[in-house]
Amino acid sequence: DAKTTQPPSMDCAEGRAANLPCNHSTISGNEYVYWYRQIHSQGPQYIIHGLKNNETNEMASLIITEDRKSSTLILPHATLRDTAVYYCIVRVADSNYQLIWGAGTKLIIKP
């Protein structure tokens, strides 16, 4: 079973910040939070990952709560091309680094 909980869908206006929540209340201390997205008919694309500290890259920011039980992915200025399914994944802490995928959040950016 997936170790994360995400809302099934969200809308966001173009140009606004999109904030995607994720709950991972059973996360272990050495497990990372990964975010991927999947645009229609394409393979998943890596966005960002983090352990404890907030992270930022050219695509997004990741905010992880102090107790690590939840996180938020922030797309600062959403565009129509950001419409996709966004997956929040907790990495299993063993040697194969298997990712367990849930159903994700369908983010629709509206003009």
Next chain:
Amino acid sequence: GAGVSQSPSNKVTEKGKDVELRCDPISGHTALYWYRQRLGQGLEFLIYFQGNSAPDKSGLPSDRFSAERTGESVSTLTIQRTQQEDSAVYLCASRRGRMDTEAFFGQGTRLTVV
């Protein structure tokens, strides 16, 4: 190539036939994964290869499914005696190694069993 390449991109097969799906990982990537994605659902882990270690086959749904990889190169996923429930997109991903790095996905093979 620059990315993970999968072939064919689409495959339609008759129930009971065998199919073979191919994945060319990014050069130098030691880790390779196969996933299955049914329509509207998340990814299901199938199998994982890491270098010359024994593969993790824990996600294979039945003995009709098998996969091979020679060294750190091409991998093939074989489904024998296909069933309609095997219809899905089969995704391959590769990763540089055991370090904490991202996985790169191919575009997938859409398998339809009729």
